[in-house]
Amino acid sequence: MDYLIGMLNSIIEDQQMSQLAFVVLMAVAVFCLALAGMFLMTTLFHPVRSRLHNVVAPEASGTSSGGSFAPLVKSLSPYVLPKKEKELNRTGQRLVHAGFRSDNALSNFYAIKTLLIIGLPLAVFFGLNWVPGLSSLEILQAATAATLVGALGPNYVLGKLIERRKRKLYNGFPDALDLLVVCTEAGYGLKPAIQRVADELVVGHPELSEELALVNSEMRAGVDRIDALKNLSERTGLEEIGGLVALLSQSLRFGTSTAESLRIYSEEFRDKRMQRAEEAAATISTKMIFPLVFCMFPAFFVVAIGPAVVGVLDHFKG
Structure with missing residues (x-):
């Protein structure tokens, strides 16, 4: 933390402003991660429950769809949605294949992705500053890796959800x-x-x-x-x-x-x-080669040949 504040101080050249900037960046990171987690909990983990709720209580679902995050997602949509129509259609189709058919599913997905891209590297960057012995290069490498995870992770999870549903x-x-x-x-x-x-x-x-x-x-x-x-x-x-x-x-x-x-x-x-x-x-016989050769055969040879080897060694010692 002291290293980060010192780095900010070298850029801003004001101790008080450096501490304030550190607090603001930490707050942004925590807010982005918390918001991404809330989006994930409300959209990805319970798709069947939300659809059943729409069937059982359609009049209530019209007002509660998306919960309190619907206005926020709607306001973020122009900034998080890609401009290419082809990419939007492809992602929307993948969301449908995964079972997410709500109107705000596409906005929720890109909102989660954007928040993870912003919040995850910031959280890693600030969190690793508490770990002693790490150089600034290693911290930057970890933050870069976190950015890649935030960018590719939602697509990977969506792909797994599609495979499971299919x-x-x-x-x-x-x-x-x-x-x-x-x-x-x-x-x-x-x-x-x-x-x-x-x-x-x-x-x-x-x-x-x-x-x-x-x-x-x-x-x-x-x-x-x-x-x-x-x-x-x-x-x-x-x-x-x-x-x-x-x-x-x-x-x-x-x-x-x-x-x-x-x-x-x-x-x-x-x-x-x-x-x-x-x-x-x-293909079973081919797949069984590895476990047979590396797992079963060594144990078999130990049981079958082990006593004979011990007897031969005792004979030579005697």
Whole structure:
């Protein structure tokens, strides 16, 4: 701390102003980190809870969406959002794939990113000044690394959230497909079948159930069935769901049997899953080489050859 105040004093050439500048910079760093943490807690950690709240109490969600941070985020939007429309669309699509569909999700993401880029290096810079034995170059290197973490960290976390959500959707897709086949062959129309599948998957696969319920809600609101299905494909970003949507769209456009189309797609999808399972099983032997050679074989050799080696050594000593 004394080193930092001395450095500020050499720049400002006023002891009192240097101490004041140090306090201001510390306050800015703490404020940025605290604000970024609050944004993270309110937007990233509870997306399902907020969406369920919007479904259960839509009249309250309109006033409480974003909480007390909504005006602040709205005022920061012109400064934190990138100017390139392509980047905005790509980030917005990734947020949708991660499950964040609120109007202020994009602003929240870039607000968190901006606050981390500003606050994290300042906090590291000031915090390391309390650690003895560190040179100014090492402190600057750590602050630079913190800046990179603040710039790349949100994108990395968002990518992991997308992977986790896609994995959950993929795990629930076979059950949803089989249920759709059963419902359509039992005489259900497309909309009742989707609603029934959404109701059945609430407990086992809530993410996919929510997406299907949203499709049914769009259809009831007057959105064309093909457009509602395309919206499902865009929201999930899953290749298998995209194939199902393309199949259903063609079936609706040309008037073919939906049940028969779903049955054919279900059989093809089952064959693809079997092929993937066989491919994964074929690679097990290669993946087992490392643990066998470095973990199991040494222990086996110690147990099998160890007593003989000890006996030979005793024989030579004797």
